[in-house]
Amino acid sequence: MAVTDDRPVVVTGASGFVGGALVRRLQREGVPVRAVVRTHGRGGPEALVGPALGPEADWSRLLAGAGAVVHAAAHVHVEAADTGAARLAFRRANVEGTRSLAQQAADAGVRRFVFISSIGVNGRRTKHPFTEDDAPAPEGPYADSKLEAERALCEVAQRAGMEWVVIRPPLVYGPAAPGNFARLVRWVARGVPLPLGAVRNRRTLVAIDNLTDLVLTCLRSDSAANEVFLAGDAESLSTPDLLRIVAKAQGRTARLVPVPPVLLRAAAVLIGRLADAERLCGDLEVDIGKACRVLHWTPPLSAREALRRAVTETAP
Structure with missing residues (x-):
């Protein structure tokens, strides 16, 4: 071997x-x-x-x-x-x-x-x-x-x-992961309201x-x-579940606003961030x-x- x-x-x-x-x-x-x-x-x-x-x-x-x-x-x-x-x-x-x-x-x-x-x-x-x-x-x-x-x-x-x-x-x-995961952790830690409460994806x-x-x-x-x-x-999670687990580990409550994913994607197209929206909302x-x-x-x-x-x- x-x-x-x-x-x-x-x-x-x-x-x-x-x-x-x-x-x-x-x-x-x-x-x-x-x-x-x-x-x-x-x-x-x-x-x-x-x-x-x-x-x-x-x-x-x-x-x-x-x-x-x-x-x-x-x-x-x-x-x-x-x-x-x-x-x-x-x-x-x-x-x-x-x-x-x-x-x-x-x-x-x-x-x-x-x-x-x-x-x-x-x-x-x-x-x-x-x-x-x-x-x-x-x-x-x-x-x-x-x-x-x-x-x-x-x-x-x-x-x-x-x-x-x-x-x-x-x-x-x-621990200390770079990139998108680090950004999610920072958003939750700062108590930023996130428009992801209606997302029902699996990642x-x-x-x-x-x-x-x-x-x-x-x-x-x-x-x-x-x-x-x-x-x-071994298991997949939805984006809201991921954020709730992260928030709980920080001793916080995730601030998730229920915005329909179709509206999130439309807004992302307008600002040229569709790929980001797909990572957060897609499967x-x-x-x-x-x-x-x-x-x-x-x-x-x-x-x-x-x-x-x-x-x-x-x-x-």
């Missing part, structure tokens, strides 16, 4: 929220780790500075003697215009950068390459929970690049005989502890080889049944307990 010997696991993106949490989890498990960051002083005193993602990057020094790679680094999604320049930047870092890293990993004798992709490869909204068997339906340059990167990895790995694993998480949350998130547990399982399990897995908590459910069946994996934390910890605990 990939991480039961003395060969280290290389983790890219180790200064990021997911990569950093994974490094700490592997260290607690006694797994030798090479934490790779882009800037000196980030990711802890033992972190190693790696190259920028791209086709010319030289990873040989960092991959020498490694048993596995977890590729969590990426040119990340930002609210930017879908321009040719944006697509070129995503493709260069996420597609060609992943292809180059995978090829060099195979050349270095790495046994298993775990790629942290995105549920955006499946799409932005669901009529039924996403599964691994659904046809990809990415929207936008970031999700497109993640799908292309998955395919590049599979192509390289199959040609070289290296095992690959793809994990597609939805929104990841936890799957994934706690950082649940995601890192799945990654560790994929490193250890022979059954994970050459498979795609969707990540998620995006993930079926984690394959990971549970194939890997005999169960998320260690319930969504409610993980949300409580995300609000009340401090990131290590």
Whole structure:
């Protein structure tokens, strides 16, 4: 199995929220780790500075003697215009950068390459929970690049005989989580009235502890080889339920105003924020049944307990 010997696991993106949490989890498990960051002083005193993602990057020094790679680094999604320049930047870092890293990993004798992709490869909204068997339906340059990167990895790995694993998480949350989750927590903490009381959606998130547990399982399990897995908590929540749980953890009551979702979407269109409205009002459910069946994996934390910890605990 990939991480039961003395060969280290290389983790890219180790200064990021997911990569950093994974490094700490592997260290607690006694797994030798090479934490790779882009800037000196980030990711802890033992972190190693790696190259920028791209086709010319030289990873040989960092991959020498490694048993596995977890590729969590990426040119990340930002609210930017879908321009040719944006697509070129995503493709260069996420597609060609992943292809180059995978090829060099195979050349270095790495046994298993775990790629942290995105549920955006499946799409932005669901009529039924996403599964691994659904046809990809990415929207936008970031999700497109993640799908292309998955395919590049599979192509390289199959040609070289290296095992690959793809994990597609939805929104990841936890103590000190960045982005949309952090904004929701701040809104609730400030007592901001939120026009979401009439929303009846279902969304799957994934706690950082649940995601890192799945990654560790994929490193250890022979059954994970050459498979795609969707990540998620065991239960989905509506946006109002999520806000109520967050508010309770803060010792507050969520101030939810019952505005019809159709009006929220119409207002969002007028101000150019439809994507934000969809994230708050739309459905995006993930079926984690394959990971549970194939890997005999169960998320260690319930969504409610993980949300409580995300609000009340401090990131290590």
